[in-house]
Amino acid sequence: MTFIRVPGRSVEYFNKCLIVYQFKANGELELIFGEKAKYENKFKSQLLRSGATIIFKDNGGLVESTPDHHFVFPSNKHCSKFIRTGNVLIHQTEIFFLAIQLLKHFENRNVIYCDTSSINVLPYAVFEILRRFNISFECPTVNSFESYEVFESDTDSFPPDSLVLISSSTSGNIIDRILKEKRAEKSQIKVIYFLGPIDKYLNHSANIICNLTKNESFPMGEIEFDTFDNLDKCELCQNNSRPIHIRSDVFLTVQPKIEKHLLTVRPEYVPRHISPFLQRFRGYSSKDSVIRVFYKGNNANADYEIYFDFFNLIKNIGKFEKFENSLNRHIDKYIPANTKYLLYLPDIGSEKLVEYILSKIQSSIKPIPIKLETGFTDKITENNGSVVIVASCITTGKKFLQISRLMRNRENLNLIYFVGIYRPVNDNFSKDLINDLKKGKDKSDERPFVAVETINCSIQQVGTSWEEEQVFLRNLFGDLDEEKNKELHDFVNNRLEILRKNKDTNGLTDNVFLKQYNGKKLCLRKNFAFWSFNDYSKENVSQSEVYFTISAIITNLENNDINSHPSLKQTNYVRNILSPRNFHRFNDGIIQAALLRCGKTEYFSYNLDNESSLKMKEFLLSIIENYDSEDGEALLEFILAIGLKKLKLRNEELREVMAKAKECEDKVISGISEFVFNQII
CATH class of the missing domain: 3.40.50.2020 (Rossmann fold)
Incomplete structure (x- = not known):
């Protein structure tokens, strides 16, 4: 009578199609309503397998990685997926459904060992079921161990009156190893979920509660996935995917992997079309420049x-x-x-x-x-x-x-x-x-x-470096006393005027970057690595053309997939940064400034890596020392990047750098540095 009110189904339908089983204290299913299946044992086996599989799939038992990382099992196998049985054990009725299948294996067991604490709920569910049957028993002890870790840290065997519950396996190798090392008898071992080759399943079918593997006779199952025996054979590692180790069925906490990128002229860094495009659209003067920055027509608010x-x-x-x-x-x-x-x-x-x-x-x-x-x-x-x-x-x-x-x-x-x-x-x-x-x-x-x-290039309109610079300089300007800091006051005021008039000038061409301490603009020297032509001089190359070149290179790296090399995409497990060595290799101040302007904060997060932070500190101390030479011509751009919290060092290195910068003899450099020091340190 329970189902009599189900819409669209008659009593006659349920008399013909509904089958109800009840389970006994030993887990055996007993038919209490409906017509007995022709091959009842096979039917009951499929019933339990299908139910356990549906529970697994509905609750996300299979964890899949993203292209930037993959998993290393306790067995040291590499894979892009892993089974986490703990995810499955959420709802009471579903936990009991799995526990029913364990009932017959708990007889005369005094200790239950689980390979992860996340499945401890299963033996306790078995105890609760036995209690509801009013069966008197001495409650076994429930302990946890860390699957393959037990082979490294312990040499003892499991007690003969114990049951060993393995949350999952993709090969059955853990059963083989337990038996090989005589840690337990075969009848003592039960695997909750198995997903793997048919031959491995057949070897251990008596030990497996649910075989998840999809095949012709079980289409609702999960597709078997590839595993790789070690680092050298792992195709995922070869595609620059980072291995994340799993202990039991939990991710180990890891620091992100730092990938440092040193720009080169190779095609994977610099697409071949960038230089010819620039050559076709060179203006040969700031007045005739086609390539500009920080502008959008039609009186648009964005630039x-x-x-x-x-x-x-x-x-x-x-x-x-x-x-x-x-x-x-x-x-x-x-x-x-x-x-x-x-x-x-x-x-x-x-x-x-x-x-x-x-x-x-x-x-x-x-x-x-x-x-x-x-x-x-x-x-x-x-x-x-x-x-x-x-x-x-x-x-x-x-x-x-x-x-x-x-x-x-x-x-x-x-x-x-x-x-x-x-x-x-x-x-x-x-x-x-x-x-x-x-x-x-x-x-x-x-x-x-x-x-x-x-041409593929940046389409950014909001949060550009010039917008951020304006905010920074306005805050600095508000703190200045014109009489006491006239030199710095005039420098900041003139720069703000340039940024404010970007609509009147159709953007920036030869005033893209901060001037040097002596008022000279940053210029490009001969033999620019990223241009295939050399018929230019300081006078007929605009800053915006240099900026465009570097920006197009960075955009190309941003577009590359995380598991390709090189790439500037970021994830929790992989941080791609621009190596501090770029500022040594490309020592023209205008190129250094372009890198700082078009790169995102993540690319200069040297605080994530001790070595990078130290190298960047030494570089900055050097250009501060040589601020009045070619080595230090982009110093103000570096200080601005620090002030905008784009260029990041570890606190102790940052303090040392800015302390030295604010002692500089030049009043503009020391004044901006002191403002930055007070703001962020």
Whole structure:
């Protein structure tokens, strides 16, 4: 009568399909309702196996690692997954379901040994069941040991009246070793969960409570996973995954692994396209610089870390011959004769690009230029032909996606996306965006996406180094007495004025970094390792072009997967930092400043590693000592990075560095250093 009110099921259904078993004190199942199964013993075995497997899967008994780390079992095998039986033992009814299967093994046992304390609840559940059967018994002692650790720390055998409970096994090797070393009889050992090869299971089937392994006759099981016998054979280790040791079924507390990266010119560090791109878009003067920083048009509140001045590029296109030729080819190839409209994004660069396109297409093609603004669709009155959607630069493609949605009901119009410089943050993002934009009503209606130039680079708009610098300098400026600290007052005030006027100057080009103590700007010397060309001088290279180069390299490393090398991604187990040796190798102050500006705090967390902190301290003490030479030309950028809590050392090293810096003879250096010292130490 319990199930009579279940919706959609009749009494007749339950009389035919419902089977109810009760269990005895020895764990044996006894049929009390329903039709007896043809092969009852096999049916009952599958019933218990299926139930234990469902409990395992529902409660997350299988723990999987992420690509940055994997597990090392107590047996020293390496694997990306491990069974944690303790996760399974949550709900009372489920614990009792597993305990029922142990009942017959507890007879005449005076001691129960569990390989981890997380399964101690199982023997206590068995005791509770026996108590409910009103069976009088002397309660066995329950002890824990650490699976394979018992072989290293102890030579004694388990008492003959004991039962050894193993939480899980993927091979049965622990049973083999216990038997080989004569620690216990085979009948004394029970494994709660097994997941492994069929031959290993067959060797120890009498010792296994639940075989989780998936096969044709048991499709609900877990798929067997690979294990590697040792470090040398581990494919996971070879893919730079960090091994995390497990004792019993608990992670051992570990300090994160510190990976130190020293930049080189190898392709895995510096993509080959960066130098040619820079060479094509060099401005040869700060006035003509296309590559700028800390700016975004349209009076936007945010400012791109990297900004391409497309208006200036088109205005002076004759100076950029390779881009001009490429742009002309793309116009000839992708602006069709049936173009009715040139729909352009609402920025001055896109407007200028439309004007250029109109000047280059055949006179017989007379498209109407339309600016993207509210109600633009009302201006598109033609229902046939092509609409070319024009953008000077795009990063995330949000406006293109907006246009795609709004034009969805204009099925007879062909959409073509035409971009001057496409600057996604990485290839995966780019692929997804382009696939989304290309989709039409079917495959024959795929919409072309055309980019004259493509470069992966930072798309950061918030929290750039110049924003943080502004906050820092305003706080410093508020503490200054103009009469007592005129030199420092004027230095800070002039720098704040530059940052405040970034909208008026279309971003920063030759004032990207703090000036030296003597008022000179940081300049690039000859033989820059990351450029494949050398026809430049201090006078015709802008700071923003150097910054872009370093930023593009860092972005490339940030895009690499955590288990590839090199990568600047971070996890709890792996911390990737830029080696202090980078500042020795790249000793131009402008390169050092670019690294400090475009890198994230995590890359300069030298406080995580004693050796790195010590090396960075020695480097900083050296440039403080030589502040008035080429070695110390970026000193103020280092002090700013410390003040912004971007560059981190251990407390004792940091104190020593800043104490020396605030004793510097130069008033600007000593004044900023004293402010930093008081703020963070």
